[in-house]
Amino acid sequence: xxxxxxxxxxxxxxxxxxxxAAVDNLDLCVTEGSVYGFLGxxxxxxxxxxRCILGLIKSDAGSIAIFGETNAVKRxxxxxxxxxxxxFYEWLSGKKNLEIAAAYAGIPNDQVAPAxxxxxxxDRGNDIVSGYSxxxxxxxxxxxxxxxxxxxxxxxxxxxxLDPQGMKDVRELIAALARDEAITIFISSHLLFEVQSVATRxxxxxxxxxxxxxxxxxxxxxxxxxxxxxxxxxxxxLSAALADIAEATVIGxxxxxxxVQLTGIDAAELNKRLVAAGVPVSSLSxxxxxxxxxxxxxxxxxxx
Ligand SMILES: Nc1ncnc2c1ncn2[C@@H]1O[C@H](COP(=O)(O)OP(=O)(O)OP(=O)(O)O)[C@@H](O)[C@H]1O
Ligand SMILES: [Mg+2]
Numbered sequence: 001x002x003x004x005x006x007x008x009x010x011x012x013x014x015x016x017x018x019x020x021a022a023v024d025n026l027d028l029c030v031t032e033g034s035v036y037g038f039l040g041x042x043x044x045x046x047x048x049x050x051r052c053i054l055g056l057i058k059s060d061a062g063s064i065a066i067f068g069e070t071n072a073v074k075r076x077x078x079x080x081x082x083x084x085x086x087x088f089y090e091w092l093s094g095k096k097n098l099e100i101a102a103a104y105a106g107i108p109n110d111q112v113a114p115a116x117x118x119x120x121x122x123d124r125g126n127d128i129v130s131g132y133s134x135x136x137x138x139x140x141x142x143x144x145x146x147x148x149x150x151x152x153x154x155x156x157x158x159x160x161x162l163d164p165q166g167m168k169d170v171r172e173l174i175a176a177l178a179r180d181e182a183i184t185i186f187i188s189s190h191l192l193f194e195v196q197s198v199a200t201r202x203x204x205x206x207x208x209x210x211x212x213x214x215x216x217x218x219x220x221x222x223x224x225x226x227x228x229x230x231x232x233x234x235x236x237x238l239s240a241a242l243a244d245i246a247e248a249t250v251i252g253x254x255x256x257x258x259x260v261q262l263t264g265i266d267a268a269e270l271n272k273r274l275v276a277a278g279v280p281v282s283s284l285s286x287x288x289x290x291x292x293x294x295x296x297x298x299x300x301x302x303x304x
Contacts, residue, residue: 005068007032007152007184013062015048022048024208035178037199038188045208046188050156054081080150086141088129094140095125101144115143135166155187171198192291211298220289229282231257241277256282
């Protein structure tokens with residue numbers, strides 16, 4: 001069977017600013033039809049990687065292929081993108097802005113109305129952009145990115161600065177584009193919870209390096225997360241009681257001591273062990289795993 005071509009394949013990507021590597025030996029593989037969440041904290045290298053992918057800046061090393069095309073000009077022909085905050089002619093209407101973008105890209109004007117409808121701006125298209133809310137501007141940016149009917153949509157933090165309703169609107173739009181129009185979507189965010197519900201696969205980047213990648217279902221498998229608060233003087237007893245548990249991480253200070261997060265044990269067993277070890281517990285809670293848990297377990301120190 002012939003191997004299917006990835007929508008986006010990045011290998012060994014590196015981009016430095018001075019002596020600092022903003023993106024360091026990055027490998028990514030985004031399969032066609034997926035919604036890929038590209039996650040990482042501020043300054044992790046997400047925008048830099050996306051600019052390299054789009055050919056907006058040069059990379060120092062590595063290869064980038066979009067639907068198998070590696071040429072920097074040609075590989076953009078199937079891509080629509082929204083990188084950081086979109087800019088518009090603020091004194092013109094949303095519709096006029098899209099008409100200008102369409103003319104620039106050689107796309108007929110009759111594509112503008114459907115693009116506005118696609119993002120729910122059909123009734124506001126004639127209003128000038130300076131009167132748009134941030135969420136409306138983001139959606140107009142997505143409409144502009146959709147004008148060329150891309151097979152791959154690159155969205156850099158499309159919900160940045162939006163309120164919860166605005167975030168939900170954009171999330172639903174992304175899900176609908178993937179579902180109804182089979183557009184492959186690569187979306188970056190520093191908000192892990194936000195992407196968890198919409199992405200099928202995620203890559204987590206920190207300091208320019210990929211630290212985890214996988215299907216969301218797989219990454220979140222492995223049972224619930226327990227959080228237990230213990231007095232800091234009881235840490236040695238806690239470590240002894242939990243020595244055989246794979247993941248136990250101190251995640252912060254609580255009102256009465258330290259909060260330790262655990263996976264790979266259930267609440268009853270944990271309680272039994274702590275009582276047996278004579279470790280007083282101020283609180284114990286259990287909840288489903290999130291990408292934040294995964295990120296914290298990958299980046300924070302293990303208890304010693
Ligand atoms: N033009 C530039 N000149 C110098 N350093 C830069 C430049 N652009 C980015 N960097 C540095 O590269 C690193 C990665 O930045 P980048 O903007 O790619 O991160 P990010 O993951 O997009 O962060 P954010 O979530 O804040 O958008 C940072 O250390 C940043 O300071
Ligand atoms: Mg960024």
